[in-house]
Amino acid sequence: MSDFDVFLADCPARTTLALVGDTWSVVVIVALGERPRRYSELLERIGGISKKMLTQTLHKLERNGLVEREAPVYALTDLGASLLGVVGALAGWAEEHTDALLDAQSSVA
Amino acid sequence: MSDFDVFLADCPARTTLALVGDTWSVVVIVALGERPRRYSELLERIGGISKKMLTQTLHKLERNGLVEREAPVYALTDLGASLLGVVGALAGWAEEHTDALLDAQSSVA
DNA sequence: CAGGATCCTCGAAGATACTG
DNA sequence: CAGTATCTTCGAGGATCCTG
Numbered sequence: 001m002s003d004f005d006v007f008l009a010d011c012p013a014r015t016t017l018a019l020v021g022d023t024w025s026v027v028v029i030v031a032l033g034e035r036p037r038r039y040s041e042l043l044e045r046i047g048g049i050s051k052k053m054l055t056q057t058l059h060k061l062e063r064n065g066l067v068e069r070e071a072p073v074y075a076l077t078d079l080g081a082s083l084l085g086v087v088g089a090l091a092g093w094a095e096e097h098t099d100a101l102l103d104a105q106s107s108v109a
Numbered sequence: 110m111s112d113f114d115v116f117l118a119d120c121p122a123r124t125t126l127a128l129v130g131d132t133w134s135v136v137v138i139v140a141l142g143e144r145p146r147r148y149s150e151l152l153e154r155i156g157g158i159s160k161k162m163l164t165q166t167l168h169k170l171e172r173n174g175l176v177e178r179e180a181p182v183y184a185l186t187d188l189g190a191s192l193l194g195v196v197g198a199l200a201g202w203a204e205e206h207t208d209a210l211l212d213a214q215s216s217v218a
Numbered sequence: 219c220a221g222g223a224t225c226c227t228c229g230a231a232g233a234t235a236c237t238g
Numbered sequence: 239c240a241g242t243a244t245c246t247t248c249g250a251g252g253a254t255c256c257t258g
Binding site: 015016021022046088089090093096097107 | 115116117118120121122123124125126128129130131135136139140154155156157158172173174175188191192194195196197198199200202203204205206209210212213214216
């Protein structure tokens, strides 16, 4: 986009976020990380997701090679499974710093 | 939210994403990870961000204890710096799997 | 059951202009 | 320089109804 990459706007971390930074992708990946699942299983396992968003999220993940579909059953591809480590990093950070986050928010509120 | 946490909708990974999953937070964190910076420095270092979004993002990060402000200079807190590892994981995954991602997308396009 | 099609809302983000 | 204030657009995501 820009003349040089002196700018950070196209930081590679954002590539990953573009893939899983939306509301549901990470949750779907975690659910499929447990094991392959049928559409209806995913709906109740995840909870709170609409059918529209589940379908849409699965298709997006499929287009990007993270999920493969066979009949109504979805599973992570190897590429998708490789994301579980990243998701773990996200979750690990949140759990590790729960207290610090609550402190920070309450001291401003 | 739900009766039990049998559902994944409140997956802890989403806590982190709620913090840095937006368009600019990660980029600001990376820029401040290099060193503390003034507002105007951030604007040109990042590139493509509007003043409104920079201010807004900085304030959000400050509210959550990730960034501290002194005069017009912003810096990461320890909590903020602890996120650099997570950001690295995101960026690392993207760089490691660039080819696989391009393949997947082109084979569907 | 596994979706697709439609309509609607709401907030993220940009553009622009103004201020101490 | 370091913001604040407005206006607007655009798309994510929910709700509802329809279908093989």
